Amino acid sequence: MNLTAEEKRIATETTRQLLSTYNDSRGNLIPVLQQVQNKLGYVPAVAMEEVAAHFNVPAVDVYGIITFYNQFRLTPPGKRQVKICMGTACHMRGAQIIQESWERRLNIKMGETTEDREYSLERVACVGCCTMAPVVLINEEVHGKITPTRVDGLIFSHQLDKQKEKEGAARDE
């Protein structure tokens, strides 16, 4: 995914600002990267370079850490981050089917973001909501007992929300 110059500038500035509050002890490396991701939603290459320089380590080491841990993203997420739980209980209750439903509806694969950056799809190992399986997280919100029709319903309700927002904005103008 190509970033705009503006996105690159924001990434660099945000990272620098964050780094100014941390010393260069190696134990701060992962917390800093987590902060970057919290602020930007992902860790772009420019941020990795800034972090590497701050901690005085090769950029490839930072890249190694980013790719080792599942939590870090290299591309911007969608406005709605859909995380599908792939824990045992969810799997046995059809998480695969739910995954395929999202992929079919959004026309993207796991790990991708829709063209309009509205949705991104991710898998998570287990969110510990096994009694509500299968479970999907949309941003931080947990949705339990998901079925393919619930997937349609969720997307539809998002569309309605968006429409209402638009109408609201139009009215305000």
Place this chain on the structure above:
Amino acid sequence: MSNHNAAAAAAFAKLQEEAQKDWDRLREKPLILIGAATCGRAAGALNLLEEVKNELAELKLDANVLEVGCMGHCYAEPIMVIYNEGFPAICYGYVTEGVGARIVRDYLTEGDPGIEFALAALEPNDMFPTFADFPRGIHENKIVLEQCGFIDPQNIDHYIATGGYVALTRALDMTSQEIVTTIKESGLRGRGGAGFPTGIKWQTCLDAPGTTKYVICNADEGDPGAFMDRTILESNPHLMIEGLAIAARAVGATKGYVYIRAEYPLAVERVALAIEQARSKGLLGDNILGSDYSFDIEIFQGSGAFVCGEESALIASMEGEPGIPRHRPPFPAQSGLWGRPTVINNVKSLSYVPHIIKNGAAWFTGIGSEKNPGTAIFALAGKVVNTGLAEVPMSTTLNELINDVGSGIAGGKKFKAVQIGGPSGGCLPESAMDTPIDFDSLTRAGAMMGSGGMVVLDEDDCMVEIARFFLDFTQQESCGKCTFCRLGTKHMLDILERITKGQGKPEDIDTLTQLAAKVKAGSLCSLGKTAPNPVLSTIKYFRDEYEAHINEGRCPSKMCKDLIAYYILPEKCERSCDACVGSCPVEAIGDNEDRIKVIDQEKCVKCDSCMVACPPQYKAVVKLSPPHLVEEKDREYREGKQKWQKQ
């Protein structure tokens, strides 16, 4: 007792008094508790909370409403408890939209407690049974989970008023060796999975040279299917904090960390708040309660790597490295974080510590069995009726846990197996149901205690598929350091994938067994050493299922997608009903010339929607395995029709 510690006792007595006042004030009005841990929230607890508050405001009623954690009865969520003058406290379950407001209205205005929505009463009475009157209540013995769901996790006073931080105050009067000896005598074994004696770990760290030492709470609960650490942290975070502070006092550490999964945002939030509150009360920080002892805690968030549950990998990640385990010895208790002696304990292990210090080692050894004292906490999930958390004495049998505590299998299906201990564990069949659950007997049966995740499987679950699922998980989570773990699990996964697609070869089972032995022998940490367990245990107990996949291209449980087809039984299809057509996401269902619904097998994505949508009085949609049975069924139907037309 030394003088400054007498001062600490006095300071604590003052805290207790304040907390008690706060606690007593709660009951001056009707008190409503709503379980809003992550599981409750997924079931709609936050809506319930709002609904109840609105109803109270509308009726101008005065009551205290508390957002509490999870009582363990996750199956009945959302859950609400009402304490009201004149009645025993009642716990309501399945409080769906509208019900919460109704109960509150009827109870608080007309004195009708809405018994029809009650799960159980909380205290013995003449009107309604309590939890202890059900089979589940008879087996349960709550120690760690006792306060979960009954106190506000965001209010330290509730924890103190119900006996919290008494143990830490007492530990201030004990020497390090006295604390370690008590834990040793209690026989507490680490609840993270392997069951290593906690006291011995602490002794090693206490004896290790050096003045800077660390204690770490391992809250990186990564086992899919396990959620007890999450529940404890969300429902009663102070218990773990108190345990960690006592551990620190025991080994002489002044700094502690909670290494917590980033996938548990609510737990992170609650632990952070709890640390803050403990600090403000003088229970953490410099000179705790005015004593000579100082200790503070910091949170370190994990970044989503299963292997970081392993001690040395966890330490590597805290040091800013990829979480790759290293060879032991030296053990972390000798040389851990930044090369200093470090004790790492699981959330549950630490949660037992305050209770042991308070009640003594002999009390703890009186519960459970000789080599496995205490209780075990299980996360029951899968096809069992009463999913949730259960705390039972060690050596309760699988049968008691699944059939009494869990109320058996849901939907009238047949029990097939229980998967214990996550990816490190194994699947045990019906014949193993009398196995007592403890560290040693489970290992002997071919499974593992693991952290206590228990997924119950019924006749619809394919054992080859579940083995493949776990191998897929461990293969993805392998850190890649050991060749056998990195490539061996990949090879095993490839074979299992072929089998679930109906492309298995007769020699596959032997190859799997051989590879399993080599992966076990050639891996450094437990991730690799235990990765083959799900495969080995399913081959051991369910070999016939492997053979059906390989030899007949058939999945006996009708689960493997490539080996099944959905089919609508013509004789059962109600022609005027369109339920399946409407539910199909890919428009694969249409009418044939007899207005019977037919599935276009080319278009079908096997999403199960039509089977769910078909009304239960028809049950016309079935799964067939192997898929070519569809053609046979079609031929039968056409031939039958011809015969009927000729007559």
